[in-house]
Amino acid sequence: MATAALRFDGVTKEFYAGREAGRVRALDAFSAEIGVGTIVGLLGPNGCGKSTALKCALGLLSPDHGQVRVHGLPAGSVKACHTVGYLPERGGVPSHLTAREALQWWAWVNGTDQQAVATSLEAVGLTAAADRRVASFSKGMRQRLALAQAWLPRPSILLLDEPFSGVDPRGVDRLVEMIMAEKQAGKTILLTSHLLPRVEQICDEVILVDRGRVIVAGTVATVLGGEPVRSRGLDDVFRERLEGNKS
């Protein structure tokens, strides 16, 4: 069996959330496998542990139990880190630089050639705004810059935390195009999103999470019930499954 691009093995992660709440379990024996070259959507209600799962895969957080492997390497090891690109839920781009400076700096620290900067700016449609400070950017522009930053060093795995949040519909179209192009290039992409129709459109597989546990996982078709009944969308499945998981 080929090594999965990402493999979560019974990952449990708790946080201390203040004296009243005590410890909250963000991930509860979370297991999943993301194959090389697939686009997988990590779905679930707010606070179900999606971002925590991504951070564990990046080595930003270490699980209390279980482990995450990136191409078979322990998550967070330098070798594993060099294969991933990360779009955080918020921020991640330096506000005091211009878009061009930010990417030049990022290319420099990552040992990527500087020619990639201009092409990346072009790809995310920021060429005209390249010499404006990021502080003056709209949410959508920042998001596009953050995406350009994530794939500038040519990682083989992209972890995108809510890439569409706060972006207008045309902006989302643009991001979807970019993500599809990356898929064509053979990248593995794990993304979280609440835009279920978009997820349905671009993802090969989905993982539905509730309270830190995987409820359903599989190809979009299987999760939708096997046959392509177009009247049923991911959001219906989503609601039913979460309803069923209430008790």
Next chain:
Amino acid sequence: MIRGGPQIWAHAKFSWLSLQRSPGLWVVGFVAAMSAGSGLFWRDFSFGEAEGRFVLGFGWGLQNLLGMGLALAAAVQIWARDQEDKTLPVWRARGLSLWALATGRLLAAGLFCAIFAVGSTLVLAWAQTGKPGALAFAQLFASAGWLTLKLTLVATMTFGVTRISRNTGFVIGATTGLILLGHLRPWAGELGGVPMVISWLAPDLSSLSPAMGQQQPNLDAGVVRALAAAGYGVVFLGLATREQSNE
């Protein structure tokens, strides 16, 4: 993947731009240097010898005090911007060196401190002698050099404190506490026991100060003092690599 050196350099430039693009800091720095050298404007009124000496002593003291405040402000500026932009998780996710990051920030803060130290020393020497450019290069180098070392150490202490908390108020308060402690060393040493041990938490900043009330900056601080300062610097830099961040 590139090695530490270029990463340090890239991050130094990154942090330097953060300082360079904070106009408030430069205005405050300029005003601070001018107030320290305000004896310059008073010397033409023929005060007595004693008053003149007092004003100059006051100036050297002010340079020292305001310099430390500025070093603290510069370090907080660099750190707080990175916190706000959440660039640290992205840096860490790529497995980039945290030592390179801390050292780069330190170089940027150090350059800022050096500019203040040289500028204010020139103004003070002018005030003292009545001639601009009166200080011989060796003298300027020694006087401003020691002040730069001291101020850079203060900046490093600030970065080190971010190991404990992400709260700006705490970082400023705790660093101010360490600065005070660093000036109590001779006194605590005489007391011995617990006060002496507590005073070791901070480097002996008093040994790096120009002697208050004297017309000459302190030029005789020896190699041992510089090495002790550097030792503390390395420890605080090590703490800074483990900065608290909200992933």
